Each structure stands twice: as C-alpha cells, then as structure tokens.
Amino acid sequence: MFTKYIFFFLSTVALYSAIMVLLSRKPIHSVLYLTLTFFAIAGHYILLNAQFLAVVHVIVYAGAIMVLFLFTVMLLNLNKEEVSPKPVWIKIVAIIAGCLLMIVLIGIFRGYDIAIEKDPALTQIGLVKNLGQVLYKQYLLPFELASILFLTAMVGAVLLGKKEQI
Amino acid sequence: MSTIISLSVLGVLILAEGLLGKKAWHLPTILIGLLVSLALTLSGWNLNLHYYNEMMIVDNSSVAFSSILIFTTFLIFMFAGHYYRGVQRPLDDIYAILIFALVGSVMMTSFGNLIMLFLGIETLSIALYVLAGSHKEAITSNEATLKYFLMGSFLSGFLLFGIALLYGASGSLNMDEISAYTVREAAHLSPMFKAGLFLLIIGLAFKIAIVPFHFWAPDVYEGTPTLLTAFMATVVKVASIVALFRLFSHCFPAIRETWETTLWILAVLTILVGNLTGLYQPNLKRMLAYSSISHSGYMMLAVLAFSARSADALLLYAAAYSVATVTAFGILILVRGAKGNDLFTSFEGLGRKNPVEAVCLTIALLSLTGIPPLAGFMAKYYLFATALEKGYLWLVILAVLGSAISVGYYFKPIISMYLKEGEGIKLEAGFAYKTHIVFLTVLTILLGLLPAFLINLL
Numbered sequence: 001m002f003t004k005y006i007f008f009f010l011s012t013v014a015l016y017s018a019i020m021v022l023l024s025r026k027p028i029h030s031v032l033y034l035t036l037t038f039f040a041i042a043g044h045y046i047l048l049n050a051q052f053l054a055v056v057h058v059i060v061y062a063g064a065i066m067v068l069f070l071f072t073v074m075l076l077n078l079n080k081e082e083v084s085p086k087p088v089w090i091k092i093v094a095i096i097a098g099c100l101l102m103i104v105l106i107g108i109f110r111g112y113d114i115a116i117e118k119d120p121a122l123t124q125i126g127l128v129k130n131l132g133q134v135l136y137k138q139y140l141l142p143f144e145l146a147s148i149l150f151l152t153a154m155v156g157a158v159l160l161g162k163k164e165q166i
Numbered sequence: 167m168s169t170i171i172s173l174s175v176l177g178v179l180i181l182a183e184g185l186l187g188k189k190a191w192h193l194p195t196i197l198i199g200l201l202v203s204l205a206l207t208l209s210g211w212n213l214n215l216h217y218y219n220e221m222m223i224v225d226n227s228s229v230a231f232s233s234i235l236i237f238t239t240f241l242i243f244m245f246a247g248h249y250y251r252g253v254q255r256p257l258d259d260i261y262a263i264l265i266f267a268l269v270g271s272v273m274m275t276s277f278g279n280l281i282m283l284f285l286g287i288e289t290l291s292i293a294l295y296v297l298a299g300s301h302k303e304a305i306t307s308n309e310a311t312l313k314y315f316l317m318g319s320f321l322s323g324f325l326l327f328g329i330a331l332l333y334g335a336s337g338s339l340n341m342d343e344i345s346a347y348t349v350r351e352a353a354h355l356s357p358m359f360k361a362g363l364f365l366l367i368i369g370l371a372f373k374i375a376i377v378p379f380h381f382w383a384p385d386v387y388e389g390t391p392t393l394l395t396a397f398m399a400t401v402v403k404v405a406s407i408v409a410l411f412r413l414f415s416h417c418f419p420a421i422r423e424t425w426e427t428t429l430w431i432l433a434v435l436t437i438l439v440g441n442l443t444g445l446y447q448p449n450l451k452r453m454l455a456y457s458s459i460s461h462s463g464y465m466m467l468a469v470l471a472f473s474a475r476s477a478d479a480l481l482l483y484a485a486a487y488s489v490a491t492v493t494a495f496g497i498l499i500l501v502r503g504a505k506g507n508d509l510f511t512s513f514e515g516l517g518r519k520n521p522v523e524a525v526c527l528t529i530a531l532l533s534l535t536g537i538p539p540l541a542g543f544m545a546k547y548y549l550f551a552t553a554l555e556k557g558y559l560w561l562v563i564l565a566v567l568g569s570a571i572s573v574g575y576y577f578k579p580i581i582s583m584y585l586k587e588g589e590g591i592k593l594e595a596g597f598a599y600k601t602h603i604v605f606l607t608v609l610t611i612l613l614g615l616l617p618a619f620l621i622n623l624l
Contacts, residue, residue, distance in 0.1 A: 156296030
C-alpha cells in the first residue's frame with residue numbers, strides 16, 4: 001500500500017518535470033528539470049527491485065551526462081530566452097502527430113497484462129549478483145560486441161575533435 | 167563468428183599501424199584482411215552454427231549476404247588509394263571506422279536476437295555519423311553529419327522502443343521464441359505487440375531510407391565524402407534491408423496480414439516517390455541518392471514475398487545493385503576530382519575524351535535501370551517473378567512503371583556524355599583504377615549472363 005503512494009508520487013514528479021523540460025524557456029532550467037526526471041525514474045527502478053540499475057542511472061545520467069549538459073549550456077552561453085522560429089503549421093502538425101502517438105500508446109497499455117513477471121518484489125533479477133549472471137552468461141556476446149561500438153565511438157570522437165587537414 | 171572476430175582484429179590492426187606511423191601499410195593490410203575474412207565467412211557455408219544462446223545464427227543466407235557486404239567493402243577500398251592520394255594526414259581512423267561499420271553490418275545479417283540487431287544497427291550508424299563528417303572543412307559535410315546524427319539517434323529511439331514493446335508482449339528477445347509467440351497468439355495478437363512491430367518498422371525504414379522516412383538521405387549523401395557515400399549507398403543499404411528481410415521472414419510470417427498492407431504501401435511509395443523525385447535532381451550524386459531510395463523500394467518486394475526463392479532474388483539484386491552503384495561512384499570520384507562538381511553538364515564530351523570510363527558508367531547506369539542482358543535486369547526479373555508468384559500483381563505493375571520512370575534520369579548523364587559537345591577534361595585515372603572499373607563492369611555483365619551462379623544458392 002505504501003509503495004503505491006510512492007509510485008504515484010514519483011510518477012507525478014517525473015511527468016511534471018518532463019513537461020517542464022519542454023516548457024521552460026531557459027535551457028539551464030530544462031537541464032535541471034531533466035535531472036529531476038532522472039531521479040524520479042531512478043526511484044521507480046528501486047520500486048521494481050532493480051537497485052543496480054537505479055544506482056547506475058543516477059551515476060551515469062543524473063551525474064555524468066547532466067554535468068556535461070550543464071557545462072555545454074554554460075560554455076556556449078545558451079542561457080538566453082529564444083523565440084522558436086518554427087512556422088505555426090509545423091507546430092500544429094507536430095502536436096497532432098504527438099497526440100496520435102500518445103493515444104495509441106495509452107490504448108495499448110490499457111487493460112493489458114504483461115507477459116513478463118508481474119510482482120516486482122518477487123523478481124530478483126535487478127540485484128547485482130543475478131544481473132551479473134545474466135550479463136556474463138546469457139548476454140555475453142552482445143556485452144563483448146558493445147566494446148566494438150564504444151571503440152568506434154572513441155575513435156570517431158578523436159577523428160572529429162582533432163585539428164588536422166584532410 | 168569468425169567473420170566478426172577477424173574483421174574486429176583487422177580494425178584494431180589498422181589503428182595499431184596508425185600508432186606506429188606505417189601509413190603505406192594500411193591499404194594492403196585492409197585488402198588482404200578483407201579477403202581473409204571473406205574466406206573465413208565462406209568456410210561457414212552449410213555449417214549452420216548457433217553461437218552463445220542463439221545470439222548469432224550463421225545460416226547460409228547470413229553467409230551469403232555477409233560475403234556480399236565484405237566483397238563490396240573490398241571493391242570500395244580499391245578506390246581509396248586514389249581518392250585520398252593528396253591527403254597528408256594519417257587515415258587509420260577513417261579506415262578503422264569503416265571496418266567497424268562493416269562489423270556492425272555483418273551483425274545485422276546474422277543476428278538471432280533483437281539485442282544483436284540493435285547493437286549491429288548502432289555500430290553501423292555511429293560509425294556512419296562520424297564518417298559523414300570526416301571532411302571537417304567542408305560545410306556540406308558538417309551539415310550531413312549533424313542531420314544524420316540528430317535524425318538517426320531520434321529514430322534509434324523508435325527502434326528501441328519497438329523492441330521493448332515486443333519484449334513486453336512476448337516475453338523474449340529471441341527470434342525463435344517471438345516467432346513461436348506469434349504462431350500461438352496469431353488469432354488475438356496483443357495491441358502492444360502490434361505497436362512494437364510498427365515502431366520497429368519505422369526505425370528500420372529510416373535506416374534503409376524508405377519513403378516517407380527518406381528526407382535525410384539526399385542531403386546526407388551529397389555532403390558525405392564521395393568514397394564514403396559509396397559505402398552508405400551499398401553496404402549500409404543492403405545490410406539494413408537484409409536485416410528487415412531476416413526479421414520478417416524469421417519472426418513474423420504467422421501474422422502476415424498485420425503488416426502486409428503497411429509494407430505494401432511503403433514499397434509503392436518508395437518506388438514512385440524515389441523515381442519521380444530523381445527526375446528533378448541537378449547532379450549525379452543526388453541522383454544516385456534517389457536511385458538508392460527507389461532500389462530499396464524494389465528490394466522491399468523480396469521482404470513482402472518472402473520464400474527461399476525471394477532470398478535468392480534478394481541476393482542477386484543486392485549483388486547487382488552494389489556492383490553497379492560502386493562503379494558509378496568510382497567514375498563520380500574521377501569527375502569530381504577533375505571538375506570539382508558533378509553537375510550533369512560536367513559529363514559533356516566525356517564519351518570522346520575518356521571512352522573507357524564513359525562506357526563503364528553507361529553500363530552501370532543501364533544495369534541500374536534494368537536493361538537486358540545486364541545484371542540489373544536479371545535481378546529485377548527474378549524479384550518481380552517471386553512477387554508475382556505470391557500474387558502481388560499491382561505491386562509489380564507499379565514497380566515496372568517505376569523502372570520506366572527511372573529511365574528518365576539514368577539516361578541524363580549518358581546523353582550528356584555522348585550527345586552533347588563539351589570541352590571534356592581528361593580524367594586522371596591511373597592504370598590500376600581503370601582496371602578496377604573495367605573489372606567491375608565485367609562483373610556486371612557476367613552477373614547478367616550467368617545469374618544461375620547466385621540464384622540457386624539459398
């Protein structure tokens with residue numbers, strides 16, 4: 001019962017701050033609201049008994065990536081109110097398309113029970129030990145191949161960042 | 167598996183050579199390495215191996231398509247020496263990223279699990295975002311990379327969300343288990359599964375550049391350095407369409423009626439819009455971008471009419487399309503090098519000054535149009551035949567109409583080369599470059615005369 005109230009509280013915070021990311025005029029405020037959203041979602045992960053994911057989420061997203069965002073916004077001096085140059089009809093089309101997607105998504109989740117384990121307290125998959133078992137046994141190959149992805153990204157970052165003539 | 171390992175080792179080897187400063191070793195290492203991994207790939211023929219809890223399934227179709235991708239990359243690297251001849255800086259990073267992109271595309275042809283599909287697509291895409299912007303001084307290259315990166319990462323989100331919904335509905339990411347789920351639940355498929363399926367289609371359609379998710383393609387193709395555009399138009403296109411084919415033929419045959427209409431409409435739109443817009447392009451590079459869009463529409467026919475024969479037809483089509491497109495890009499590199507642009511007027515008078523190159527470009531474009539007896543005609547013939555077998559009469563009629571429209575733009579450079587008078591600068595192609603282009607042209611003709619070599623494989 002108690003977790004139910006926490007769930008609704010976290011959901012309200014997540015939704016409110018996510019909407020404010022879009023609505024706030026100053027980029028800095030958007031970034032800070034985004035941090036709040038990430039913390040609320042980390043709370044959801046804890047409710048689902050996935051402590052490891054929650055901690056990683058806070059460290060990586062709310063920590064590292066947000067700091068990066070803030071630095072970028074401050075260094076580029078983007079903290080000005082900007083009027084969006086988009087024409088009105090694009091905004092209307094975007095709103096209609098977004099609302100249609102929302103209706104579809106609400107429609108599919110309503111009254112549908114999910115095939116995977118229902119009671120989050122019963123699953124132990126989110127604990128570090130079990131996660132490690134799955135990651136290094138069942139998902140060993142994708143885990144290793146992700147290193148190629150990261151190597152590509154690193155080489156690419158160096159390529160784009162270097163000051164050389166081609 | 168040996169393919170992925172050998173290619174990854176090759177990529178790291180290139181980076182190590184760069185570290186040692188051995189610039190001259192790059193291309194020989196790459197060409198030998200690609201041939202070695204091609205041989206390793208072909209050694210997996212008929213073995214049908216499953217790796218690591220069905221994460222990768224190397225069956226005959228994945229061997230065949232991986233071989234085509236590796237061979238196409240080999241053909242493109244043959245142009246690299248000429249393309250980067252005046253460049254002083256070391257090129258190990260660009261070459262290594264190209265090889266890693268190839269690893270991603272091989273993953274996309276042999277995945278057995280949706281995680282592997284996503285990982286392959288991301289490896290390929292992130293490599294391409296960087297490659298598109300690798301000409302740092304050119305503003306068009308910057309535009310290309312930014313456009314591609316912003317849209318690509320947004321659409322990757324759709325793809326991932328689709329995969330998550332499929333997992334939520336079926337409880338598994340494994341292709342066999344998803345397929346078993348669709349057979350079991352075919353009568354009352356959950357809405358969540360359907361939504362996941364359509365988000366997945368949207369994500370993949372963006373990567374393939376299917377209309378109406380194609381708007382990035384012409385700008386990105388135009389801004390990207392030409393050699394890398396050739397890679398985009400062939401390897402990336404073929405890998406994405408093979409991933410779509412593999413996914414639909416393994417996972418969703420039982421729920422055909424759910425997605426059939428959607429793919430039908432997408433295919434028709436792609437063929438018609440791609441070909442009609444192609445008519446209005448001012449230069450060869452943009453024209454080839456629209457040509458690649460419309461060809462992905464034809465290749466969608468194989469996905470719609472899947473059977474063992476349509477896999478064969480797709481294989482032949484992928485081979486014919488890749489070889490002809492690489493040839494066209496090879497000449498495009500020469501013309502851009504000599505003239506600085508690739509407007510159709512730049513091709514005027516090429517027929518008299520450079521007869522070999524002009525003939526090769528003509529044959530490549532005729533093959534892309536689908537004129538008998540070239541490879542493109544045989545490929546289209548088999549593809550349309552398999553679609554007709556499944557009863558897609560209207561689709562084939564529209565596809566033939568699209569091919570007829572495509573004559574209008576494929577003949578523009580041909581007319582410029584032969585019928586218009588122009589100063590026609592001499593193209594500075596070395597003997598090796600010319601030999602390679604002639605080799606590609608011979609390959610196009612041979613594929614057209616002896617399609618049986620590829621058509622009864624799978």
